[in-house]
Amino acid sequence: MKDIRGLTGSLLIALLLSVSLAGCTGVLAPVSPTARLEVDVDSIHVGEAVNFDARSSTSPDPTLITSYLWDFGVAQRNSSNGYVSQVFNEPGRFEVQLTVVNDVGGEDSISVSIYVNALPVAAISGPTAVKTGTIVTLDGSSSTDPENGVLQYKWDGDWSKDTNSDGNFQNDVDETNSTLSFLADSSGDIRGSLTVIDDKGATSTTTWEIRILERSFNVTWRQQTMTVSWDGYLEQGESYEITHVPSQGSRIFGFNGTLTLARDIVPAQWPEDNFTMVVSVPDSGWNAKVETKQDSPTTNSTGSIERTDMNPFPNEPTTYTADSPDALLEQLLLEPGARFGQGEWIWKLTADQADPDLIDQIDPDPGNDWELEVEFIILVPVILEVGML
CATH class of the missing domain: 2.60.40.10 (Immunoglobulins)
Known part of the structure; x- marks a missing residue:
């Protein structure tokens, strides 16, 4: 009986030791974490970044995740942070793999597909x-x-x-x-x-x-004569005003304006009539005045205003540069020292006196017919383009 009891006790101790060692072996075996991965976008253009978030990955207690191994297909990274950004500078489809590792050596992997769109290439052909x-x-x-x-x-x-x-x-x-x-x-x-x-x-x-x-132009000047005329009737003391622009598209070189009064039906007194004519060019700050005269009983009363050499007359062709013929014409007409007479001309006619005033208490001549004729000598530029592409 003693020997059996001793044998039985030895077997019991051996069995308990075996169970105890088996329990220790289970605690030391690696425990795997669980990898989880989210991205803010899975389709981007070359040069853009994707944000990867693995912070929801877990590991069983009491273990902890210690590292995140990232394989982006274009680069690799080992990080202790579960949130990273990666810029993709090459086009294509990339399988990004994440492996999470815990402090007992357990690991788990997960992947996500990222599409990187190639950028278009803008190109232009044309003149410089x-x-x-x-x-x-x-x-x-x-x-x-x-x-x-x-x-x-x-x-x-x-x-x-x-x-x-x-x-x-x-x-x-x-x-x-x-x-x-x-x-x-x-x-x-x-x-x-x-x-x-x-x-x-x-x-x-x-x-x-x-x-x-700018384009290049040759300019020559051609002299022309332009005549304008007006007529009407004024009673004594009345005035009449005429406004016109004679220099459109040209320079004025000179002019002569003559006012002629009609003959009286009853020339009982000589001189018959007396008008005043004033011409003003406001943009040039110039004006002139004349009174009509009757040189003899058989002629009409007239008054004239004349001026020459108002602007230079280029004799030789000249080359200019400008954006267009119209722009050059404006440049020529506004050239310093060559724009006298530009703008409005104002002619004012006044019937100062219509003789005779009274014959037997009757006024046989209360007014008079008149005619104004103005002859302008103008310089017209002839513009021809040269050196065209």
Whole structure:
């Protein structure tokens, strides 16, 4: 009996020890965490970033997640932070894998697919220098999308203008076709841009600049004579005013204005009548005055105002540069020292006296008919373009 009891006790101790050791082995085995991953966006354009959030990943108590192993397909990163951002500078589809590791060596992995859209390429063909008056066409049809998407076009036709009035001079949409055409009507440098947009909303912008040059013209001057006339009737003490612009498109070189009064039906007294004529050119600050005279009983009363050499008369052809013939004409007519007589001319006629006043208490001549004739010598510029592109 003693031996059996001793044997039985030994077996019991061995069994308890075996159970105890088995329990210790279970506690030391690795425990796996659970990886969870969220992204703010899974489709982006080249150069944009994706935010990856693995902070909801867990590990059984009492273990802790100690590291996050990121494989972005274009780069790898080991971080203790469950929130990271990654910029993708290459197009394509990338499988991003996250492995979370806890403090007992357990790990779990999860992946997400990110699509990176390639940017379109904006391209422009067209001239870099033109002369004024040219219709310029810029062509953006050579723009491309690496993924063969359909492109949209947005042209800003002039950075010096804010056509949508939003305060930004470089975001206007002046044209949405693949080409932009405009008239180069004034000299100087003009700048703008083309933005192309692919079917996924990616954009690419390129700028353009064109130098617009003045045109060259030869100018010669041709002398011409222009005659204008008016007539009417004035009673004694009345006045009549005439306003006209004789110098449109030309320079005035000289003029002669003659006022002629009709003969009286009953020339009982000589001289018959007396009118005053005044001419004023306000823009030139000049005026002149004359009274009519009757040189003999058989002639009409007349009065004349005359002036010559009012402006220089160029004898030789001269070369000028300007944006257009019209702009050059304005430049020539406003040239310092050569614009006398420009603008309105005002003629004022006054019947000072109509003789005879009374015959037997009757006034046989209360007024008189008159005629004013003005002959202008004008210089007309002949403008011919030279050196056309």
